[in-house]
Amino acid sequence: MNIGIVGLGAIGSLWAVKLHQAGHQVCVFTRNTHQQTAQVTLDMDSNNDSVYTFPTNQHDSLAQCECLLVTVKSTQVTQAISPFLPFLPTTTSIIFIHNGMGAVDNLQSQLANFPVYLATTTQAAFRPKPNHVQHTGLGGTLIGPYSSNIRKSNIIKVLNNALAPVHWQENIQTALWNKLAINCVINPLTAIHQCKNGELAQPTFTPTLNLLIQEIVQVMNAVSITTSTSQLTKVINNVIITTANNYSSMQQDVVHHRATEIDYITGYLIRTAKLHDIDIPMNHQLFSQIKHLETKYPIQ
The missing domain is CATH 3.40.50.720 (NAD(P)-binding Rossmann-like Domain)
Structure with missing residues (x-):
C-alpha cells in the first residue's frame, strides 16, 4: 500500500x-x-x-x-x-x-x-x-x-x-478514556515533580493519586464509561509499576521546554466535567500547575 x-x-x-x-x-x-x-x-x-x-x-x-x-x-x-x-x-x-x-x-x-x-x-x-x-x-x-x-x-x-x-x-471511546485517565494522573504529576513514573508509587503520592482517581471516575461514569475507583486505581498502579523507569511524555516536554498536551489530557477532562456539572478540584490544581510551568520557559 x-x-x-x-x-x-x-x-x-x-x-x-x-x-x-x-x-x-x-x-x-x-x-x-x-x-x-x-x-x-x-x-x-x-x-x-x-x-x-x-x-x-x-x-x-x-x-x-x-x-x-x-x-x-x-x-x-x-x-x-x-x-x-x-x-x-x-x-x-x-x-x-x-x-x-x-x-x-x-x-x-x-x-x-x-x-x-x-x-x-x-x-x-x-x-x-x-x-x-x-x-x-x-x-x-x-x-x-x-x-x-x-x-x-x-x-x-x-x-x-x-x-x-x-x-x-x-467502541474506541472506552479505550481512549482509559488511556486518558492514566495520562491525567501520571503525566502532570511526573512533570511537576520531575520524576520517573515509578516514583509515584511512593506513599507520599497516595493521597493525591486517590483524589485524582476519584474525580476521574466520576467524569468517566457521567459519559457512560463504566469503571470504579478500585478498578482504575489497580490499572494506574500497574502502569506506574510496569513503566517505573520511564519518563512520561509531559515530563520530557517540560524538560525540553516544549508545549505540553495538558489541554487535551487534563483540559479535556475538565471540559467534560463542566458539561456534567462535576467538581474536580485536584485535576484543576494540576492543570494550573502545568500551565504555570509552561510560562516559565520559551516554548520550543
Missing part, C-alpha cells in the same frame, strides 16, 4: 520502519517542509540493514495515499494535517494516534468526507537522538471509528501484519 506518516517522532518512526519492512511504500511528512529524505535507524543498531531512508514531504504522493497515519502530538494535529486534506482522495483512511482527546474534533468539518479512525497504543518507543528510535516495549494498538458511519477497514490487517497486535475496537 501507499502509506503516509505525518510526524516522525518516536511512534511515527517506529511505524515507518515496520511498514517499510512489511513491503509498503512509505512517505513521511515533517515540519521541515524543505526536507526531501529522512533516515531512521531502529534500535541503535549500527548495521546498514537497520538504517531506513524515506521520501519526505513529497506532496505529489498524497494523490495515491491509501492510508495516512497522523502521529504528531495533540497540540499539533490541526496545523499538521490541514494542508494535506485538499490533496487526499476521500477514500484515504486517516488514523490519528496521539495522547489526549478532543484534538480531532477541531477538524470535524474538514474530515467529514474521509474515513477517520482513532487509535491508542501501548507500543513503547523512544528517540535517544534524532533519526534513531528504540522499540523499548512491546504492546498493542487499538483502532476504532471516529464516527458511527465508519466501518472496519482492511487497513487493520495491514497494520497488524506490520506491528502486531493491532485490534479493531468498535
Whole structure:
C-alpha cells in the first residue's frame, strides 16, 4: 500500500520502519517542509540493514495515499494535517494516534468526507537522538471509528501484519478514556515533580493519586464509561509499576521546554466535567500547575 506518516517522532518512526519492512511504500511528512529524505535507524543498531531512508514531504504522493497515519502530538494535529486534506482522495483512511482527546474534533468539518479512525497504543518507543528510535516495549494498538458511519477497514490487517497486535475496537471511546485517565494522573504529576513514573508509587503520592482517581471516575461514569475507583486505581498502579523507569511524555516536554498536551489530557477532562456539572478540584490544581510551568520557559 501507499502509506503516509505525518510526524516522525518516536511512534511515527517506529511505524515507518515496520511498514517499510512489511513491503509498503512509505512517505513521511515533517515540519521541515524543505526536507526531501529522512533516515531512521531502529534500535541503535549500527548495521546498514537497520538504517531506513524515506521520501519526505513529497506532496505529489498524497494523490495515491491509501492510508495516512497522523502521529504528531495533540497540540499539533490541526496545523499538521490541514494542508494535506485538499490533496487526499476521500477514500484515504486517516488514523490519528496521539495522547489526549478532543484534538480531532477541531477538524470535524474538514474530515467529514474521509474515513477517520482513532487509535491508542501501548507500543513503547523512544528517540535517544534524532533519526534513531528504540522499540523499548512491546504492546498493542487499538483502532476504532471516529464516527458511527465508519466501518472496519482492511487497513487493520495491514497494520497488524506490520506491528502486531493491532485490534479493531468498535467502541474506541472506552479505550481512549482509559488511556486518558492514566495520562491525567501520571503525566502532570511526573512533570511537576520531575520524576520517573515509578516514583509515584511512593506513599507520599497516595493521597493525591486517590483524589485524582476519584474525580476521574466520576467524569468517566457521567459519559457512560463504566469503571470504579478500585478498578482504575489497580490499572494506574500497574502502569506506574510496569513503566517505573520511564519518563512520561509531559515530563520530557517540560524538560525540553516544549508545549505540553495538558489541554487535551487534563483540559479535556475538565471540559467534560463542566458539561456534567462535576467538581474536580485536584485535576484543576494540576492543570494550573502545568500551565504555570509552561510560562516559565520559551516554548520550543
